[in-house]
Amino acid sequence: MELENYDSFPQEIPLIVEDEVFLYPFMIAPLFLGSEENLKAVEHSIEHNKLVLVTVSKPGHEGKRDKDSFYDVGVIGNIMRKVSLPDGKIKILFQGLAKGRISEFNEENSTFALVDKLENEEFSQDSIESIIDVLREQVKKLSAINSKFPADLIKTIEENNDATRIADLISSVLKVKKDEAYRLFAETNLEQRLLNIIETIKKEIESLKIQKEITQKVNSKIEKTHKDYFLKEQIKAIQKELGTDNQKESELKVYRRKLKKLKPFMPKDGFKETKKQIDKLSRMHQDSPDSALLQTYIENVLEIPFGKYAQGDISVKSVEEQLNEDHYSLEKPKERISEYFAVKELLEKRNIENLKSKGTVLCFVGPPGVGKTSLANSISQALKRPLVRVALGGMEDVNELRGHRRTYVGAMPGRIVKGICDAKTMNPVVVLDEIDKLGANHRGDPTAVMLEVLDPEQNNEFRDLYLNFAIDLSQCIFVATANDARRIPAALRDRMEFIEISSYTPNEKYHIAKDYLIPQELEKHGLKRSEISLSKATIEAIISKYTREAGVRNLRRVFAKIFRKTVKKLLKNPDLKKVTISNKNLKEFLDNPIFEIDPAEKKNSIGVTNGLAWTAVGGDVLKTEAVKLKGKGILSVTGNMGEVMKESSKISYSVVKLLIDNKKLKIDQELIPKTAKELEDKVKVDPSEIYKRYDIHLHIPEGATPKDGPSAGITMATTIASILSNREVKANIAMTGELTLTGKVLPIGGLKEKLIAAHKAKMSLALIPRKNYQRDLDEIPNEVKENMEIKAVDTIEDVLKEALI
Known part of the structure; x- marks a missing residue:
């Protein structure tokens, strides 16, 4: 459609003011209009078949319609189609025909304007x-x-x-x-x-x-959804071009400077790997996820104290002094520790480099609370080296020790390397606590890593997976602790030398309480020694009646409980200057007594024998009971016994049968149940009929507690022999020993703990295997040997001779 079909210009035509971009004469474009003036202009144009002028509002004047709010040029055209929209707006299809300029604009009637065509000047x-x-x-x-x-x-x-x-x-x-x-x-x-x-x-x-x-x-592939990110990246890149973003460069300079200082002390592959990662970080954008991982890795590596060693020389004299100052008794463990450091001191003095880092790893084995970890603390203080404690209890993930590979967020070095970083020295004392409680699952076996850590031939090149290079652990002094050495895998046991730290006797506990626990707890509770009175008899009563342990940890808690109540009394009664604690008022502070081991019975009994057992928390006295019931010679056992003890019970029963058959155990005729014919004929019945005509029920009390081990043989045999022969077992006698099918008594373990338990139970006689008597009696505390008779036995006959009345 041409302009010739309309009135000539200049002419007054409706005016549409658009907020967006300029239209051009060749365009056919949709326009969405909503203002009242624009709607009037459209209506007038369609009704009177008029052309319209579409112009554009000036920046900042959108929506306005005064003379200076829009440009004076626009496109003259006609409206091809109009569509009404639900929100009151309309949509038109506009066809541009020519450029036009507004000659006059009447603000009172802003719907119209006088428009003339915009013609080009002449040109070449x-x-x-x-x-x-x-x-x-x-x-x-x-x-x-x-x-x-x-x-x-x-x-x-x-x-x-x-x-x-x-x-x-x-x-x-x-x-x-x-x-x-x-x-x-x-x-x-x-x-x-x-x-x-x-x-x-x-x-x-x-x-x-x-x-x-x-x-x-910025090296980004940005989509429309990342518009904000794109703008930020552009700003950062522009800042970099202008030299205003130099934080990353300053950090890289610090890393390179630190790496240069550590270079003489780092392994070559460690320096090479760290330098490679710093260079990689310098090429990477700082907001990249990999950038954060790299930066964390570099900071962790530079935190390792390469070349830094604790300056304290190894001195066996200072070690001995510190051990004696911190621990009462424990003579053999202290002697072995001093021997270990005596060798190290001599190697240092003679400067024998290739043997300095060699040596056995010490492992303290014993019940909880006997001072295993505190011995390691004393070693650390004596050597003036920091202590690193690595808790291994329940650890199942091998990466906890060897480090996590740098393939995911949250990767970190292993606990050994982290401990060295915390210690800020390459030769700390490392305590591997609860090494017997390491686990294994689908994530690997941590004990396999410990083989490398504790092997002096390998640990000078221990490879942490996170670091990705070898680190020297040979200068560290490793000390392990365990409750039960039998739970440690054989290959790992071979790397260590075990130092047994067994139960304390009541006398040793008294001295530990008097010289260590009470002064330490008084200080913790802010009390003065003059404000509390504790007699020897009271301390001994606390030890015997209120603690149940091989060590002294619970004993410390008991004193803490007493002192808390003492503090409360002093504060409530300002006039009170001193609190006296005696056997008479002990219940006010500690409630009812708790007996660890029942004292020996005064009355002898048939079918009840005192056995001695080893547990993870020390020794214990286990009574073994039996009854006979008319039956067919069946043996039944109860008391939550393991397979080893069940087999021992069968062996014991067979040994007793053999003694009866060989007439070494006398059975009176009146004990054998007889048939009516046998009573009428008054015949003598074979003694073996006693075990054929009775069922034996053997029981170890405390059925909820699992029990197992190869040391209850003679106890069970004595109990069965007592019940079948109707002879009483001495109430003040305790015994331990394994039994063979031929009646020989075999040696057992844990003798010290067992005899201490017998002493606490006030037994007057203990029967032990001959080999244990010859081999282990020196380890038994004098207090036990002086207050209790200890006899060696070779066969079951020796046992029954001493035990049965």
Whole structure:
């Protein structure tokens, strides 16, 4: 549709003010309109078949309609179609026909404006063609670097010779601000307009080049959903170009400086690996997830105290003094520890380098609370080296020791390396606590790592998976602790020398309480020694009646409980200067007594024998009971016994049967149940009928407690012999020993704990195997040997001779 079909210009036509971009004469475009004036203009145009002028509001004046709020040029065109929308707005399809300029605008009637056509000035065709050639080249350059540039536009301007149309086409695709678009739109000097377009294209080309360069530097593939991220990255890249973002560079300088200082002390592969990661970090963007992982790795490596060693020389004299100061008794463990460090001191003095780091790893074995970890503390203080405690109890993940591979967030070095970092020295005292409680599962077996850690031939090149290079652990002094050495795998046991720390006697506990526990707890509770009175008899009563342990940990808790109540009394009664604790008022502080081991019965009994047992918390006295019931010679056992003890019970029963058959155990005729015919005939029945006509029920009390071990044989045999022969077992006798099928008594373990338990139970006689008597009696405390008779037995006959009345 041409303008000739309408009234000539200038003429008054409806005015539409749009907020977005300029339209051009060749365009057919949809417009969404909502303002009252625009709606009136559309209605008037359609009703009176009038042309309309579409112009654009100036920046900051959107929605307004006064004279200075919009540009005075626009596109004259007609409305092809109108559609009403649900929200009161309308959508029109507008066809541009020509450019127009507003000659007059009446603000009182803002729906209309007097509009004239915007004509180009005269121009030189030759000059215009030359400029268009240049323009086409610039458009091609812009298209090459701008992927969003319409591909078909180049073909269109190549085939078109109309300079005005070419200028309009190119202007419509340039992304410029409103003022710049107005300058290109309103220019009537065609030559100048084309030159302005060329200048604008050059600016856009330059801008796109800079943008592309920045995009390459941040090395990101950004999608529309990452718009915010993209803008931030651009800002950071621009800051870097301007030299305002230098935090990362300063951090890298610090890392390189630290690495240079550590180079003489680091292993070569460690230096190489760390330098490689620092260089990699320098090339990586700081907000990359891998950047954080790398930075954490570098900081962890640089935290390792390469080349730093505790300066205290090994002195056996200082070790002995510290051990004696911190621990009462424990003569044999203290002697073995001093021997260990005597060897190390001699090697240092004679400067025998290849043997300095060699030596056995000490492992303190004993019940809880006997002072295993505190011995390691004393060693640390004597050597003036930091102490690193690695708790191994329940550890199942091998990576906890060897380190996590750097393949995921949260990876970290193993506990050994972390401990060295915390100690800030390469030669700390490392306590491997509860080494007998290491576990194994699908994540690996931590005991296998301990083999490498504790082997002096291998630990100088211990490879932590997180560090990815070997680290020297040979200068560390490793001390392990365990409750039960039998639970440690054989290969790991072979790396260590075990030092037994068994139960304390009541006398030893008294001295420990008097010299160590009470002063320490008084200080912790802010009490003075003069404010509390504790007699020897009271302390002994506390030890015997209120603690149940091999060590002294619970004893410490008992004193803490007493002192807490003492503090409360002193505060409530300001006039009270001293609190006296005696056997009479002990219940006020500790409630009812708790007996660890029942004292020996005064009355002898048939079918009840005192056996001695070893437990993880010390020794114990286990009574073994039996009854006979009329039956067919069946033996039944109860008391939650393990397989070893069940087998021992069968062996014991067979041994007793053999004694009866060989007439070594006398059975009176009246004990054998007889049939009516046998009673009538008054015949003598074979003694073996006693075990054929009775069932034996053997029981060990405390059925909820699991029991197992190869040391209850003679106790069970004595109980069965007593019940079958109807002879009493001495109540003040206790025994321990394994039994063979031929009646020989075999040696057992844990003798010290067992005899201490017998002493606490006030037994007057203890029967032990001959080999234990010859081999282990020196380890038994004098207090036990002086207050209780200890006899060696070789066979079951020796046992029954001493035990049965």
